[in-house]
Amino acid sequence: MTNQTEKTAFNNSDAITEQSVIIAGGGHVGLSFALLLAAQGIASSIVERKKYPKLSPKEDAKRTHYLDSRNTALSRRTVQIYQEIDLWDQLQSHACRIDSVQVSEQGSFGYAQLNKEEENVESFGQVMENAWLGRKLLLAVQQSPLIDLIDGANVTAVEQSATSVTLTYDTDTEKQQSLTADLLVACDGRDSTVRNLLDIGTKDYDYGQTAIVGVVQTDKPHEHVAIERFSPAGPLAVLPLTDADGDGNDPVQAGYRRSVVWVCKSGEEKQYLEDDALFMATLQKAFGQRAGTFIEAGRRGAYPLTRVLAERQVDGRIVIMGNAAHTLHPVAGQGFNLCMRDAHVLAKMLGNQVLRGEDIGDPQMLKAYERARQKDQKRVIRFCDAVVHGFTHPNPAVKLARNVALIAFDKLPNVKPLVANYAMGLKS
Known part of the structure; x- marks a missing residue:
């Protein structure tokens, strides 16, 4: 797929540079x-393995099923980044704040x-269906005169010289x-082809867990509350979603749809899928009545x-960049938001290079x-691992300590704002 003949400029800069970037991987x-590069006036070509x-633009995204979707929690900083490139107005109709x-622990x-x-x-952020986010990003890219799309393409080799x-x-x-091009950015996922071609090694850790991801309906409205719950199997989350045909800008919503991330031991997932x-019943036991009664589950x-x-x-x-650089545990929904901060920082630095003629x-x-980017990345990685290991440790003394810590976090002054800012991606 290549760019449409008629395109609308989707950037905030009038200066278009001859310098260019290849992006391997056209996911979110x-x-x-x-799009961030286009906002800096920098041209790019996206090479994507899958067919788009x-x-x-005239067709609205249709949900294939009321309860059939994957979702992403966008931090407040990620929302700000999309606002900077004038995309948030197109996204927010399907976003639930x-x-x-x-935060609590089972039992x-x-x-x-x-x-x-x-x-x-x-x-604190917004929850959005992956399909909607991907659709709007793709439409914006297709309309940009600075971005060329090449899909159905399998990368086979990478070579570089002193100048290209x-x-x-x-x-x-x-x-x-x-x-x-002048620069190649690999956003081609956890099993990155580019990373492997460059013989860049990885440090891997298997949590021994599998995330079951989907959408459920409860008999109690979510009221825009996100619930983080910790069980012996691992961390769980129930996040608010917009109504099936609702609008995220509408202040009056029934709000019975919720995104669920349920973590179980690897090998046990089949029963929860089928x-x-x-x-x-397992969700009900883990969450009690905090989310109400779970009455329907989607695929x-x-x-x-x-x-x-x-x-x-x-x-x-x-x-x-992206999951090719760091694939994290989904606890607290930090992975995609960390990637977006990486992308934003690099795009700004490249824009400054253009302004300097460098x-x-x-x-x-x-x-x-x-x-x-090391400080922000290391902080998020440490936080995710500490939460996963700290809240699954079976030792009674550790369990007591973490519950006392939760109470202290809730009561002590000046602690919440610090943690909240980190969670929203506002301090890195």
Whole structure:
């Protein structure tokens, strides 16, 4: 698929540079990064393995089933990033804000809650269907004069010189096609082809857990409350969603749809995928009546949980980004939001290079980007692992300590704002 003949400029800059970027991987991170580059006046080509669907701006996204979808929790900082490139107005109709976050442990006394009024914020973030987010990102990319889309393309080789980088790919109709640019950014997922071609190793950790992801309906409205619950099997989450045909801008919604992330031991997932009654009964036991009664469950997907960290994120004129750089446990919904902060920082740095008339593929500048992102990345990785291991440790003394810590977090002054800002991605 290539760009449509008529395109609408989707950038905030009047200056278009001849310098260009190849983006390997056109998922949510790759598409978002291309739009961030366009906002800086930088042209890019996206090379994606899968075939993109044919979309029309005049057709609204239709849900295939009321309860059939995967969802993403967008932090407040991610929402701000989409606002910067004038995309949020197109996204927010299917976004459901999070006004409050409740944290507790199954069978224990510990409890904490964050409220937007106490933290003086509009919301802690937004929950959105993956299909809707992907559709709107793809439409925006298709309409941008600075972005070229090449789908159905399998990357076969990567070569770089002192002044450029070349990516070679095959399609169903043509073999050994090549693109050359100043910079290559690999956003091609956890099992990144580009990363493997560069012989960049990874540090992997298997949590021994599988996430069951889907949408459920409860008899109690969510009232824009996100519930984080910890069980012996692992962390769980129930997040608010817009109504099936509702509008995220509508203040009056029934709000009975919820996104669920249920973590079980690997090997146990089949029963939760195939048996709706068992799945809902298990959720009910874990959450009690905090979310009301679970009355219906949609189709679910199972995703083995592993942490995959690239040993380096820059190799000459090549940057490893997104899940190719760091695939994290989904606890607290930090993974995609961390990727978006990476993408935003790099796009800004490349924009500054353009303004100075300097090379956007300068390896020293790219190394500076890698160093600049280390603090935020390490903090999020440590936080995710601490929560996963801390709340699944069976030792009674550890269990008591973490529940006391939850109570302390809920009561001590000045602690909540710090944690809330980190969770919203506002401090990195």
